[in-house]
Amino acid sequence: MKLGLLTTDRIRKELVGEFGEYPDMFSRLLHEADPSLELINYYVLEGEYPEDIDEVDAYLITGSSHSVYEALAWIQLLGEFIKRLHERKKKMVGICFGHQLVAHVLGGETAKAEVGWNIGTEPHQLNQAGEQLLGKHDGFQLLFSHQDQIVEPAEGSVLLASTPSCPIAMCSIGEHLLTIQGHPEFEKPYLRELMDMRRKKFGEELYQAGVASLDQDNDRALVARWIIEFIQKG
Numbered sequence: 001m002k003l004g005l006l007t008t009d010r011i012r013k014e015l016v017g018e019f020g021e022y023p024d025m026f027s028r029l030l031h032e033a034d035p036s037l038e039l040i041n042y043y044v045l046e047g048e049y050p051e052d053i054d055e056v057d058a059y060l061i062t063g064s065s066h067s068v069y070e071a072l073a074w075i076q077l078l079g080e081f082i083k084r085l086h087e088r089k090k091k092m093v094g095i096c097f098g099h100q101l102v103a104h105v106l107g108g109e110t111a112k113a114e115v116g117w118n119i120g121t122e123p124h125q126l127n128q129a130g131e132q133l134l135g136k137h138d139g140f141q142l143l144f145s146h147q148d149q150i151v152e153p154a155e156g157s158v159l160l161a162s163t164p165s166c167p168i169a170m171c172s173i174g175e176h177l178l179t180i181q182g183h184p185e186f187e188k189p190y191l192r193e194l195m196d197m198r199r200k201k202f203g204e205e206l207y208q209a210g211v212a213s214l215d216q217d218n219d220r221a222l223v224a225r226w227i228i229e230f231i232q233k234g
Contacts, residue, residue: 001057002040005062009065019190022062044074053084061078063097068105094178098179110149119202123141124139140161142223169181175234178226
């Protein structure tokens with residue numbers, strides 16, 4: 001199975017040495033679930049795309065520090081590529097920015113969250129549709145770091161999971177599209193470093209709450225398995 005990473009950002013220079021770039025993070029995450037998976041990276045923010053849409057079996061759109069509604073040429077180009085993948089019913093997974101951009105270009109809307117920044121460990125609850133797709137589960141936790149979120153899902157979306165602060169936290173469209181607001185690729189030490197760098201931006205109360213939440217477990221391995229099973233199904 002070949003998975004194309006549509007990489008939409010670079011990791012901050014101060015953190016690359018310890019944690020790598022997004023492709024390194026997703027490689028560590030997904031190879032734990034499927035060591036045979038072949039990852040092929042495309043830096044779409046720098047104009048890199050596959051020559052043939054079928055040179056990989058599925059695609060994953062990464063997170064980004066950008067907002068999906070910014071008037072940037074590379075975001076508009078990626079939006080058109082997402083529409084092509086959707087028309088072809090090509091398997092696709094969107095993470096954070098990818099989750100939001102899929103909604104934004106397929107008839108939904110992404111905007112600044114009314115609650116402001118959402119950082120740290122967030123508990124998720126699967127609804128009935130989520131349990132039908134992913135299996136019955138009491139809930140799961142993922143690391144969050146975002147200030148935008150979907151306020152109107154894409155046309156044809158099925159809501160799968162919500163959190164107390166993010167009502168549209170996981171969606172699917174048909175059998176080919178799965179999107180997730182949280183960051184299964186993030187590891188706790190990376191998010192802690194990122195939060196430290198943004199401490200003044202968050203404010204002390206939010207920062208301290210986010211740091212404290214990192215003591216909780218998160219289910220990144222479970223979500224990685226769901227991603228692999230989703231792209232392999234059918």
